[in-house]
Amino acid sequence: MDNFHSKKSFTPHSNSQVWKFVSAPDLHPMKVTVNVNKPGTAPGFLFVAPYTAYGTNMIGQTGSLIMDQAGNPVWFRPLESRYIQNTDFRVQTYFGRQVLTMWQGTISGTQSAHPNLPAGDPEPGAYYQIINQNYEVIKKITAQKGFTSDVHEFTITKRNTALFTAIKQVPADLSPYGGPVNGYFDNYSIQEVDLVTGRLLFFWDVLAHINPADSMLPASSAKSSNNIWDCFHVNSVEEGPNNTLLISMRNMWAIYQIDKTTGNIIWQLGGKQSDFTFGPNAEFSWQHDARYRSGNRISLFDDACCASSSSPPEGQARGLILQLDFQNMTAYKDRTYYHDPPLIVPSQGNVQKLANGNQLVGWGQEPYLSEFKNAGNTPRDPAKNFIYDMQYPNQNLSYRAFKNEWNGFPLYPPSIAVDLIEKEEATVYASWNGSTETAAWQVLAGPTPFNLSVVVINTPRTGFETDIDVHSVGPYFQVKALDSTGRVIGTSQTAYVKDRKHRRK
Missing domain, CATH: 2.60.40.10 (Immunoglobulins)
Incomplete structure (x- = not known):
């Protein structure tokens, strides 16, 4: 999922950190701690998909977990092994009905200290699934053209198609970039598939449009991951107005708007070829989850950290909303969302706009999710508008976290x-x-x-x-x-x- 690294934090497996149920003896979700719970939070349940990095003790089972705001499980579907994970677990709409969607597979870097692929990549065999309100799997979807279904994004469009990221290792001489001669690009594609027929409707090849030389991750890093250079690291895609897509590439420090019809890049925000300049405190790095907001704004999760386990962090993680001035091609900080206390987040994370205008932030590799009033806060006053905070046990993490309203009607009995x-x-x-x-x-x-x-x-x-x-x-x-x-x-x-x-x- 990203270049994440275990903190080598070993905590004994404690019964107090795991739920045990007499009537459901096979379910052992993690127990969480609610640190902050103030008035004004949005309605809904919390959606996370707990797992952990290799070398860290997993508390409870991996899987998909819905909780109420007190931290009580509402639905938990455990996976058979800690080496299988779910990501991007949330509520979407499919043909007018609520569904649950998620990625499922094995994330490189969770099963070995020396994975075959860059840490965070999906292992072959991964897929997406759609689950109805009766908790039945109604669709399984895989990437096409030899790509592997990627952990980062699976969105059902208003046309009831699936838009997602996918990944494939492409052999290449990386020596012009400072990498190995017999190397590979970790190439990405954006794919759109008709969920009824399975037909591929749209395909955008990142390597054909983005210059790897603009990567902020040096090509020499390939030597530590089987000569594979994760130069792009696409981690979100969203449909926008006028047949456009908004695409975030973590290792480019850049967000792109592309024309879906031509495949051309309309503009680039951030990175070495940015079309925008930045106002005070508006720059970002190693970012995730770029989303369109109203009034020429976009939101993102600004990790501000880290190229590798040995590199120093650039800054404190935050949710960030930017105002884009297209006349002067300048990006200004609109508002920010900082955790209290501060967090250094090496990978993952997301920012979600809630129904009442609040913002939910999933802190990725750090074991927290938080809710803020829309006005946000600053590093100097992090408690301001910080109205809810949940903490997972030990170094359990969830790639993203969401708050959604959901109605579940199991067909199996109590x-x-x-x-x-x-x-x-x-x-x-x-x-x-x-x-x-x-x-x-x-x-x-x-x-x-x-x-x-x-x-x-x-x-x-x-x-x-x-x-x-x-x-x-x-x-x-x-x-x-x-x-x-x-x-x-x-x-x-x-x-x-x-x-x-x-x-x-």
Whole structure:
């Protein structure tokens, strides 16, 4: 995903940092800490895809995680190994309906200290997927023309097509650039695919349009990654007005607007060939996630760090909105979003405009996500407009973080587990992974599976799993999920529990 490097921070795997659920024993998402939670945050759930770098202890499972603002899991889909990851996990719209989208595969640099590809590249076999509101995978998409589906971007357009980044290693003599003779360009393409037919609709080859000599990452860096030079590092693409695309290239320190019809570059912002000059505090480096904003503005995540693990950081990471003056071809700082306390972020990160005008910042390689009021802050007053901050355990990270409203309706039933206690008492554990509509639980118990009666009419849902004390020995138990109106929206399987247990979460 980027040139990221482990901090060699080893923390013992602590049960206190991982969720454990009696009714969902296979789910072990990370536990998070909410450092700041002030009034005025936007509605919605938080979407992250936790993983970590090689040599760092992964806390919990990798996968796709939806949380509420208190940090409780809402939906978690774990992956089978810490060496498989999801990225760019978020809500989009497909044919008018909410869907979840993500990249899935193995990120180079997460499984070995000496990866075959530049750290952050996708390994072959990666793909994108679209998941409906019932949590069913309805589409799997892969890049075409010999490219590998890239971790950075997968966007469903208003035309219900997929726009994404893809990568391929191209053999080349890199000696003119100061690299090895028998080397490779880490070349990127922008691809657009018809999601119904799979037909390739648009293809833009970066190497055909961008001069590698303009890279801010020296070609000599290829010697540490199998002679592959990650000269461009495309990390975002977005459709703009008048059939244009906005493309961010981290290792060029540049953002480009291109004409989708001709493939020509309309303008370049930043880097060695910038068409713009910069006003005070407006310059950026190693950036991510360039997005169009209203009024000739763009937003981006300014990493300001780092060419390699040995290079000094250039500056403090921040969310940045720039005002573009096309008459004078000057970019001015419009507003900034700094973390409190300051963060040095070597890779990844994003800035998302929220429904109420707030900004959500995912801090990439640093284990935080934050929400700011739109006016932002400065390094001198970082607490200003800094209204929400979540921290992941240890060095768990998420390439991007998002806040989206989401309605999930699982087709699988709720989960139940039961502990029998002394004196005809029981504790029933109820959960329903992914249900956003469950407001309360009803418990039934009885002597046979066909003779159950309600023993708890309505217990409010608390977090992912609700513990319910029941005056019954069953031995058959069942839970029903209730929505906010008291309507039954899901029924668990019937659990048979005869032996007393003293289970502790």
